[in-house]
Amino acid sequence: VHRQHLTELGNKLYLLHPADVAYVLESLPQEERMLVWGLVRSDRDGDILLELSDAVRESLIKSMDSEELFAATESLDADEIAELAPDLPRDVVEKLASSLSLEEREQLRAAMSYPEDTVGARMDFDMVTIRDDVTLEVVLRYLRRFDELPDQTDQVFVVDRVDHFKGSLPLDRLLVNEPETLVSEVMSREVLMLSALDDAYEAAQAFERYDLVSAPVLDPSGKLIGRLTVNEVVDVIREESEADLLSSAGLREEEDLFASVWESAKNRWLWLGLNLCTAFFASRVIDTFEGTIAKVVALATLMPIVAGIAGNSGNQTMTLMIRSLALGQVTAANFKLLLKKELAIAGLNGLVWGSVAGLAAWGLYFGSPNAVMLGLLMTLAVMLNLLVGSLIGVIVPLGLEKMGRDPAMGSSVLLTFTTDSMGFFIFLGLASLFF
Amino acid sequence: VHRQHLTELGNKLYLLHPADVAYVLESLPQEERMLVWGLVRSDRDGDILLELSDAVRESLIKSMDSEELFAATESLDADEIAELAPDLPRDVVEKLASSLSLEEREQLRAAMSYPEDTVGARMDFDMVTIRDDVTLEVVLRYLRRFDELPDQTDQVFVVDRVDHFKGSLPLDRLLVNEPETLVSEVMSREVLMLSALDDAYEAAQAFERYDLVSAPVLDPSGKLIGRLTVNEVVDVIREESEADLLSSAGLREEEDLFASVWESAKNRWLWLGLNLCTAFFASRVIDTFEGTIAKVVALATLMPIVAGIAGNSGNQTMTLMIRSLALGQVTAANFKLLLKKELAIAGLNGLVWGSVAGLAAWGLYFGSPNAVMLGLLMTLAVMLNLLVGSLIGVIVPLGLEKMGRDPAMGSSVLLTFTTDSMGFFIFLGLASLFF
Numbered sequence: 001v002h003r004q005h006l007t008e009l010g011n012k013l014y015l016l017h018p019a020d021v022a023y024v025l026e027s028l029p030q031e032e033r034m035l036v037w038g039l040v041r042s043d044r045d046g047d048i049l050l051e052l053s054d055a056v057r058e059s060l061i062k063s064m065d066s067e068e069l070f071a072a073t074e075s076l077d078a079d080e081i082a083e084l085a086p087d088l089p090r091d092v093v094e095k096l097a098s099s100l101s102l103e104e105r106e107q108l109r110a111a112m113s114y115p116e117d118t119v120g121a122r123m124d125f126d127m128v129t130i131r132d133d134v135t136l137e138v139v140l141r142y143l144r145r146f147d148e149l150p151d152q153t154d155q156v157f158v159v160d161r162v163d164h165f166k167g168s169l170p171l172d173r174l175l176v177n178e179p180e181t182l183v184s185e186v187m188s189r190e191v192l193m194l195s196a197l198d199d200a201y202e203a204a205q206a207f208e209r210y211d212l213v214s215a216p217v218l219d220p221s222g223k224l225i226g227r228l229t230v231n232e233v234v235d236v237i238r239e240e241s242e243a244d245l246l247s248s249a250g251l252r253e254e255e256d257l258f259a260s261v262w263e264s265a266k267n268r269w270l271w272l273g274l275n276l277c278t279a280f281f282a283s284r285v286i287d288t289f290e291g292t293i294a295k296v297v298a299l300a301t302l303m304p305i306v307a308g309i310a311g312n313s314g315n316q317t318m319t320l321m322i323r324s325l326a327l328g329q330v331t332a333a334n335f336k337l338l339l340k341k342e343l344a345i346a347g348l349n350g351l352v353w354g355s356v357a358g359l360a361a362w363g364l365y366f367g368s369p370n371a372v373m374l375g376l377l378m379t380l381a382v383m384l385n386l387l388v389g390s391l392i393g394v395i396v397p398l399g400l401e402k403m404g405r406d407p408a409m410g411s412s413v414l415l416t417f418t419t420d421s422m423g424f425f426i427f428l429g430l431a432s433l434f435f
Numbered sequence: 436v437h438r439q440h441l442t443e444l445g446n447k448l449y450l451l452h453p454a455d456v457a458y459v460l461e462s463l464p465q466e467e468r469m470l471v472w473g474l475v476r477s478d479r480d481g482d483i484l485l486e487l488s489d490a491v492r493e494s495l496i497k498s499m500d501s502e503e504l505f506a507a508t509e510s511l512d513a514d515e516i517a518e519l520a521p522d523l524p525r526d527v528v529e530k531l532a533s534s535l536s537l538e539e540r541e542q543l544r545a546a547m548s549y550p551e552d553t554v555g556a557r558m559d560f561d562m563v564t565i566r567d568d569v570t571l572e573v574v575l576r577y578l579r580r581f582d583e584l585p586d587q588t589d590q591v592f593v594v595d596r597v598d599h600f601k602g603s604l605p606l607d608r609l610l611v612n613e614p615e616t617l618v619s620e621v622m623s624r625e626v627l628m629l630s631a632l633d634d635a636y637e638a639a640q641a642f643e644r645y646d647l648v649s650a651p652v653l654d655p656s657g658k659l660i661g662r663l664t665v666n667e668v669v670d671v672i673r674e675e676s677e678a679d680l681l682s683s684a685g686l687r688e689e690e691d692l693f694a695s696v697w698e699s700a701k702n703r704w705l706w707l708g709l710n711l712c713t714a715f716f717a718s719r720v721i722d723t724f725e726g727t728i729a730k731v732v733a734l735a736t737l738m739p740i741v742a743g744i745a746g747n748s749g750n751q752t753m754t755l756m757i758r759s760l761a762l763g764q765v766t767a768a769n770f771k772l773l774l775k776k777e778l779a780i781a782g783l784n785g786l787v788w789g790s791v792a793g794l795a796a797w798g799l800y801f802g803s804p805n806a807v808m809l810g811l812l813m814t815l816a817v818m819l820n821l822l823v824g825s826l827i828g829v830i831v832p833l834g835l836e837k838m839g840r841d842p843a844m845g846s847s848v849l850l851t852f853t854t855d856s857m858g859f860f861i862f863l864g865l866a867s868l869f870f
Contacts, residue, residue: 017644017645019644019645020644023644023763023764026762026764027763027764027766027769028769029769029772051644140610143610143611144610144611144612144613146610146611147611148607148608148611149607149610149611151646152589152646152648153607154587154589154648171606171610172583172584172588173583174610175575175578175579175581175584175606175609176578176579176580176581176582176583176584177579178579207669208666208669208670208673209452209454209455209458209486210452210454211586211587211666213587213589213648213665230648230665230669231643231646233669234642234643234665234668234669234672235643237669237672237673237676238643238672238676241672241673241676241680242758244680245676245679245680245754245757245758246754246758248754249750249751249753249754249755250747250750250751251751251754251755255755257755257759257764257765257769257773258769258772258776261776261779261780261783262783264776264780265780265783265784265787268748268751268780268784269784269787271747271751272744272747272748272784272788273788273791275743275744275747276740276744276788276791276792276795279739279740279743279744280740280792280795280799282739282740282743283736283737283739283740284736286735286736286739287733287736287799290732290733290735290736293728293732293735294729294732297725297728297729297735298722298725300721300725300728300732300735300738301718301719301721301722301725302718303735304714304717304718304721304739304742304855304859305711305714305715305717305718307739308710308714308717308851308855309707309710309711309714312685312706312707312710313703313707315684315685316684316685316686316703316706318684319680319681319683319684319686320684320686320690320692322680323677323680323681324692327461328458328462329458329461329462329692330692331462334462334463334464334692334693337464337693338692341693341696341699344696345696345699345700345703348696348697348700349700349703349704349707352700352704353707353708353711356708356711357711357715360711360715364715364722416743420739420743424739
């Protein structure tokens, strides 16, 4: 009976789109995942591997031998093989390369040579090109010789004899103009042209801004070498926002939902280790004022508040900065203005929330001889530490960006470190003067 | 000379794409923004308003009177007017509505009636429909009567006499098949069909999964009422990830980079106020153990470490949960497994980092009679609090999602609150038993 169920499941999987099978695999624990993967017909393995997240893809590839992998991937295009290649064993990649045509082998070599975050690594080579000295009638007849057009073809590219890009003929112009019109009369010359080494995320922003479906990719001499399509762009945007999210939480990489405990724990260590170091540093700051705390124990009770609220406020500033940097809205010209604005907000918030916190502290210790002092101390410390938080919130992401790093990465360790240490220092330091 | 510069600037702006003008406006401080906005030719105002973020759009609309607003928006389509309508004065919207054709007025009414996060609020009404009993030749001749096709037309929709959706004819099938073929022979019947009340983000995920450029939107009776295009989908994905980012930092809404200090400060208050409340609660926990702290002041020095590391570790768990929830990978079936896994990771990390922290604490107070005790206490408290952090990290986002809330929203207040309070409670509580 169990076997019968599996056959049924296999048939159902066969009816699903590869992306849906990938989704099912992602949501399954290891054991069931392997079971389902075994049921998938091997000629679909390649398409499904392409749809999986890196983490899950790796685990499935590890479970297959070279022969299975070759069978799964031999029907893929050069750009698809290039996408899987980093995860495949070297002998499989070599066997795949030797099975390709000369042109495709060259494409595979090219695609694998571009860094991961460039347009070159994302482009595909499957596209339709025409000449500009023919009529639309000729183009229509030419297209009828295809079995199908490449996915997401919204324009065909116009090139000269040596494949230099001259413009593009959007399909809608092909369709609304009379057949006797020449391509050169209706083709569009103002096209967003990309280079293979352009940053993929910047290209994605251009797609977003101009509502594009595809764009040509040229080499430095102006030769058409491929195209970027909107489905890749959607992936780039998704991955970029995920990378920001993960790195801001201090996760080194994407994590398979059902990776082993050991793998997952390792993914989180770098950050936790760093956090422990900075926390011990902050604790040393407190230690310096042990004498003051011994005199007024209430200080120990109130100090985490000063650190916490500045950490939160700094995090708001930092989040807005990271977003504005990603959108390219922060320039040398407006940076000073931004910093001033954030400091002004911190000052205003310091006045408001510092007073609230001060009153609350005063209320809590009402009756004690230190009540007024504690209230004033609280107000002052919150105000100053909010300023520190917003300063760090503006400067750290900007500095990381200037250094060519991801502005989100590690920002928040540095922020917490500073607002904690400075919070304790300001609060206890002032207290040591007062008491 | 100044005036001459402005004229030049105006001419330059005229050559820019509306999206580029919007980008320039977003990056300018208030005063310069108004100056540049004044230079933009009024017939382009509408297109530019559509490209702006909500915050900046509002500020520009406020600067215009009803007449200017009407002039700027009268050339827009019904779906575009619907997008701007919430920010426009009521009399402008009414005047716009009365200037529309009967069909368009109906579309405007419909578009405005759908909630913001549905497909209906994002769809457009501009599309080409054909019948299935004609040949491709007839379709080609019909399309030639258009001046241009609607943006992002990758398929034309096949409907019957009463506009019921029957299928779609992708442009590439129109182009590769012989002109004498009937539409019904080559049209695609397996098309992703959306309903106007579908969640826009779920529709976006379907676009992403199946690499779509457009999809038909049907009413409950199966009548074709509009279509969703990939450019809107890209916006939905972008906005969703931004909303997650902002709400996780406790920002109520998108913020204009150059909003007034007052406006910006208000945007951040809810969170800071909440944070202050929870911080005072955590501080009350410490207060309970004032006696113990008075005996061993080192406790005050070490306690923020216990709270901090669990907050960070819980934040990692929570980030992964929020992401998995957004991707729909968390199900009732695998939830328990996930919780077990996260607790196991927290246990392992507790063992590792708890020991490191314990050793460090022991080293710091080496020579003091309390050194061994402090080390043991530290290890135990870090381990327990890491478990608390991961429990909250799994349960809170899931709970918010179950309650129909955004899982990111406020998650981290609750997390910090718990890891702080419980961290102090566990550490000082154990200490009060030990010392």
